[in-house]
Amino acid sequence: MHLTSRRSLLAGTIAATLLLPLTACGGGSEAADSTAAKYKLVQNGVITAATQSEQPPFAITDAAGRPTGFSVELMNEAAKRLGLKVQYKTTTLQGILAGLSAGQYDIGVAGVGATAERKKQVAFTTPYYWGFTDVLTLKSGKQTTLPEFDDKRVGVVSGSVQETFVNREMIRAKPVKFKDQTALITQLLSGGIDAAVLGGASADAYVAKEPVRIAVKLESLQGSAFPMRKDGDPKLLKDIDDQIDAMIDDGTYIKLYRKYFHDPIAADLITERPNLAKQVLNTDLAPSRR
Structure with missing residues (x-):
């Protein structure tokens, strides 16, 4: 597996809505209503959140049909601490961004790269995760460098930062766009494409359960x-950021991170969330020295 220091850039709603009762502990309905009234929301007292059903480990649907994953659990905990409820609506990555621009949602809860281009259309919290971009092939694949994918069919999720990466860094490849990761991986497994480009955490999740490798x-x-x-x-936005920092301070964030990830926490994330430094010092989550 080849590691390089080059850095990569990262519509409709499916009618499946789930309401999670995430009110803060110890307060009655009057207190919860008072808390909720502090915010300008699509629905009074409820955070309307767009998510995805198949973006492991950030946002997936569990066996009971409920959204879960690292991003979802982090959001649920932040909302609970703010005394708010969260109503999830499942859509695609493009649907999340388009729905936010159209005023349909208050927030997107998935692994969404905070790119400069996207910041023109939506606001972003401070990053809560920093990872890698991976090129996946079948286990039988032998490629270890980007030029080896010249003239190959390389799949990406439409509208993702990985699509931008392929267009800029794999200019001689033949990009193939898919609506979601499920369709992308299905085509990789069936031989419809030669490679798939995903965020590192999602790639790790597929490597653990499918006959694929990180090239x-x-x-x-x-x-x-x-x-x-x-x-x-x-x-x-500020209060959600503050709650994430509070979760870092009390160990909740690290507990969730260990549940979903195995890699050390990136130095770039510690730069964005400085309180993480003391939490990972002298642990296996400390950034590796280059």
């Missing part, structure tokens, strides 16, 4: 963050 691993240029409406409530 090339590259550092990400930007972290994953929660996208929010440009015309949304800046206080809500």
Whole structure:
């Protein structure tokens, strides 16, 4: 597996809605209503969140049909601490961004790269994750460098930062766009494409359960963050960020991170979330020295 220091850049709603009762502990309904009234939301007292059903380990649907994953659990805990409920609506990555721009949602809860281009349309919290971009092939594949994918069919999720990466860094490849990761991996397994480009955490999840391998691993240029409406409530954005920092301080964040990830926490993420430094010092999650 080849690791390079080059950094990569990262519509409709499916009618499946789940309501999670995430009110803060110890307060009655009157207190919860008072808390919720502080924020400008699509629905009063409820965070309307767009998510995905198949973006492991950030956002997936469990056996009971409920959204879960690292991003979802992090959001649920932040909302609970703010005394708010979260209503999830399942869509695609493009649907999340388009829905936020159209004012349908308050927030996107998935692994969404906070790119400069996307910041023109939506607001972002401070990144809560920083990882890698991986090129996957079948286990029988022998490629270990990007040039070996010249003239090969390389799949990406439409609208993802990995699509931008392929267009800029694999210019001689033949990009093939898919609506979601399920369709992307299905085509890789069936031989419809020669490779798939995914975020590192998602790639690791597929490597653990499918006959695929990581051919090339590259550092990400930007972290994953929660996208929010440009015309949304800046206080809500700040308070969600504050709750994530509080989770870092009390160990909740590290517990969730260990549940979903095995890699050390990226130095870039510690730069964005400085409180992580003391949490990972002298642990296996400390960034590796280059």
